[in-house]
Amino acid sequence: MAESIAYDIITKLSSPLLQQLGLWWNLKDYLQDLKSIVSAIKAVLLDAEERSVSSNLVKDCLEKLKDALYDADDLLDDIHTEAQRKDLLSGSKLTKEVRDFFSSSNQVAYGLKMGGKIKAIKARLASIQSETKMLNLVEREHPIETPFMARRRQQTHSFVRKDEIIGREDDKAALLRLLTEFESEENVFTIPIVGIGGLGKTALAQLVYNDEMVKDQFELKMWVCVSDVFDVKVIVGNIIKSVRKKTPDRNLELDQLQEQLRDEIDEKKYLLVLDDIWNEERELWFSLKSLLKGGARGSMVIVTTRSHMVAKITSKCQPHVLKGLSDDDAWSLFKEIAFEQRSAESTNSTFVYIGKQILKMCVGVPLVISTIAGILSFKETENEWLSFKDNELSRISQNGGEILPTLKLSYDHLPSHLKHCFAYCGLYPKDHSINVTKLVQFWIAQGFVK
Structure with a gap:
């Protein structure tokens, strides 16, 4: 900045x-x-x-x-x-x-x-x-100005292409068995998916949500991104919106909204995905859960979260804990992105050797792998790859599963004029739906875009 x-x-x-x-x-x-x-x-x-x-x-x-x-x-x-x-x-x-x-x-x-x-x-x-x-800061040339943009957490949706997801076949099969074969004593059963940021919890939920077996199994499917603020009224409104494909009247009170929700889900076998839950207050979860109990027997709620406490609060069953990709799957993802911009001849043994060394530092996290591979895809020489491994990547600690330092690498590699634009997006609340035209007008007003 x-x-x-x-x-x-x-x-x-x-x-x-x-x-x-x-x-x-x-x-x-x-x-x-x-x-x-x-x-x-x-x-x-x-x-x-x-x-x-x-x-x-x-x-x-x-x-x-x-x-x-x-x-x-x-x-x-x-x-x-x-x-x-x-x-x-x-x-x-x-x-x-x-x-x-x-x-x-x-x-x-x-x-x-x-x-x-x-x-x-x-x-x-x-x-x-x-x-x-x-402080002994050294002079550094600005990185190659590339169109690569850093990712940020944004409003999720239910669609994903199967060919875009690598290495989650076993996880998908395990969840499908739970959704289609497990018989619970409760009408509505909750399945938590737990893992650190960037492992692909949302992508896995999308895979399952769109599977043909799931389409045949459930009368109703709904997807809601929850994120930081666990507001029962907002969540209920978004569930209704997912069913009716339109936003309910904003002036309605929670009591009126819960009546509409029950009209939509009661006596129906449904699948609801609550993506990215952070709330660890048991009372708030129970206040939402009581409104979801009217579904027909076999109804399921999939919860994605980074917190094992959230998993414990939302369900009596063992959570599905998502782990890093296997070495082979991690290399397939890395290779697909890092070598995308170069010919087959340039992917020689030296690039492969350096790439696999870099990959070890990604600990199997798909978002880390794709971020770093995206940066490397625009670096043309072996020396550039070595410099990235020895200088930039070596400064990053992966302790505690923290992914932000890795994502910051992609910010560091943005051209100067794009850093302003990217940082400006931080003024928006998490999961806010951004009006692109207005955002560009704000950039112009700030002098970021001529």
Whole structure:
């Protein structure tokens, strides 16, 4: 993020209009000094952003740098706006000069004011530059600008193509047996799928949900993405929406919604997938479960979660614990993505050897494998693959099944202008349905997209 801010500042400092204004206001030397400092900092920013994951000192320095760069960016926006205002003023040259002289923002006063602010920003950045030298940050070239985009958790859906899922045949068969052969004492039985992030819990649920055996077995099928906030009213509304294919009236109370839900599911054998549950409060789950009990005998609820506590709360049976891919399946997935952009001749034994070394660090997690393979697919040489393994990948810890540091690799490999756009999406709540047209308009308004 800081790297892309620095890129924008250098672009603005290079603006002919800004350079011309600097001459008018005698700010040229200040602007040139600021440009030199920002350029020097920009050279080590990629290294700083990557090392900030594992070093608190680097992280603190990076935060201070971001604050200073944002202030510098705001200051340059102010100067650029004033330059455009002067350029657009109507009237003769003499009229404009007189108007400027008597205005509250005439050249001399404004120039002195901006000169002081630029001097202060320059001093802040110079101080931070000294810190970066003490941290032994190294100059790094920006990664190859590729169209590869990092993934983020988003609203899930029920469809998946069978040929897109590798290595889950046994898991699918085990779940199908439960869905079609298991006889429970309860009308509605819950099956939890548990595993760390990126293992493919949602993909497995999609596979089962769309299987022909399941279609024949259940009268009604519903899919709801739950995610962080376990709001019973919202979940009930989304179940109704999944059945009727339209959103129920938002003004309805929970009592009215539960009546509609019972109209749809009571006495029907149904399959409901509740994807990505985090709630560990037993009472909240029981309040939802009581509304689901009206289904016909043999009805099933599949719950996907990272939490074993959620599995314990939602079901009396042993959860289906999802594990990493086997070595063969992991290699099939890696090879399919990493070698997609190159000819068969280029997938020589050296690439295969390095790839299998990298694959060991992915611990069989499909999302990690596909993320890293996607980055490598745009790296052309053996040295680039080795550098990625020894430098970037070696800094990532897989302790506790944390997947975000790995996904950040794909962010680090985005071009500067795309980092702004990607980071802006973080303003939206998790699982929010984004209006693409409005999002692009926001990007344009922010100056991310020309």
